[in-house]
Amino acid sequence: MPLLELTAVRKIYRMADSEVRALDGVDLAIDAGEFIAIIGPSGSGKSTLMHLLGCLDTPTEGKIVLDGTDISRAGANELAAIRNRKIGFVFQSFNLLPRLDVNQNVELPLIYAGLHARDRREKAGRALEQVGLTNRARHRPSQLSGGQSQRVAIARALVNDPRIVFADEPTGNLDTTTGETILELFRDLSRQGRTIVLVTHDPHIAAQAARRIEMRDGKIVSGSVRNDCVRREIGQGGGGG
Numbered sequence: 718m719p720l721l722e723l724t725a726v727r728k729i730y731r732m733a734d735s736e737v738r739a740l741d742g743v744d745l746a747i748d749a750g751e752f753i754a755i756i757g758p759s760g761s762g763k764s765t766l767m768h769l770l771g772c773l774d775t776p777t778e779g780k781i782v783l784d785g786t787d788i789s790r791a792g793a794n795e796l797a798a799i800r801n802r803k804i805g806f807v808f809q810s811f812n813l814l815p816r817l818d819v820n821q822n823v824e825l826p827l828i829y830a831g832l833h834a835r836d837r838r839e840k841a842g843r844a845l846e847q848v849g850l851t852n853r854a855r856h857r858p859s860q861l862s863g864g865q866s867q868r869v870a871i872a873r874a875l876v877n878d879p880r881i882v883f884a885d886e887p888t889g890n891l892d893t894t895t896g897e898t899i900l901e902l903f904r905d906l907s908r909q910g911r912t913i914v915l916v917t918h919d920p921h922i923a924a925q926a927a928r929r930i931e932m933r934d935g936k937i938v939s940g941s942v943r944n945d946c947v948r949r950e951i952g953q954g955g956g957g958g
Contacts, residue, residue, distance in 0.1 A: 718785065719746040720880060720912055721770060726779030728765050728935075739765040740776070741935035747914065749880070752907035753940075754915045754923035757932035764885070766932065767916045771804055771883045772796040784880055801829055805874030805882040809889035811866045813858040819845065820854040823873045830877060844872040848902060864895035871902060881912040888922060900925045 728740040740762050747753060747770075757763045768774040769781060772788060775796070781789045784803060788796065805826075813822045823841040832840070845851050848868040858866055867887060874882050884903065888896030904925065907913050915926055923929045930940035 719782075720749040720751075720784060721745075721747040722780075722782045723769070724780045726769065726776045726781060728762075728769065728774070729777040738935050740769070743779070743935075743937055743941075745930070745937060745941050747881075747912065749912055750907070750910045752903070752913045752915075752925075752927045753930060754917060754926035754928070755930045755932060756917055756920065756923040758918060761932040762935040763916050763918075763932045765935075767883055767885060767914070770881075770914065771806060772800045801826060801877065803880040805877065805879040807867070807870050807874050807882065807884040807887045809886040811858070811863075811870045811890070813866055813869060815858050818855050818857055819850065819861070819869050822858070822869055823876050825873060826877050840876050841872070844876040845869075847875060847906075848872045862895070863891050864898055867891065867895075867899050868902065871899075871906075875906075875911075881914060882906070884913065884915045886917055887915065888917075888919075896922075 723743050723745045726740055726743040727738065730737045730739060743762075743766065755763045755766060765774075769776055772783070772791070773796070775791065776789055779789065780787060783799065786799070788799060791799070814825075817825075820838065820841050823844055824837040827837040827840060842851065842854070845854055848871050850865060850868050850872065853861065853865060853869075858869070861869065887903075888899050891899065900922065903913050903915065907927070913926075915922070917923050928940055931938050
């Protein structure tokens, strides 16, 4: 069974006398351990798709199943609980709180989950170790480079051990060299079996993933089904990367 599966999904926005079909009949299956890139120009529907996959919104029509649970008509509170347990997010703008140090920023999802302070520190420490920033735990965001800030954001996304991590233009605010370092980190996470979905408009970045899903006018025009090469990689324990 796929980790995440969409069937005939539509997202329609109604404005006055017209409607916009941001997604128009999308079918997609994502297996655990895959490293996927969703690519398309502005207005193609890729951000809307990520919002639905990431439980930030619900479809107008169709069915979405995440980890065996139908989330198509889930309410706001249920979606928030699912996001906290099963999903990690990494954004272009890092979204770190400037008054908190690195460790405290990474702990934030654990506070919402109700973990004890000692458990939060331990889990945040392990997440920072995964991204190579243990020595920056007491620094404030203003004391970090762009690449370090994005690695903190990745640690925060990993701290709850989510089933899937979404990265929305994660290298958009970084120079080329630093961006390559972040992409290598995602490849490492994929090789460890982490499910990664990367949203981008950049073909070079999309090429780093094992499967590329191309969108246009609210539809998936290629990549909705894994090809044989990707199947072999996963079957050989490649973690989809």
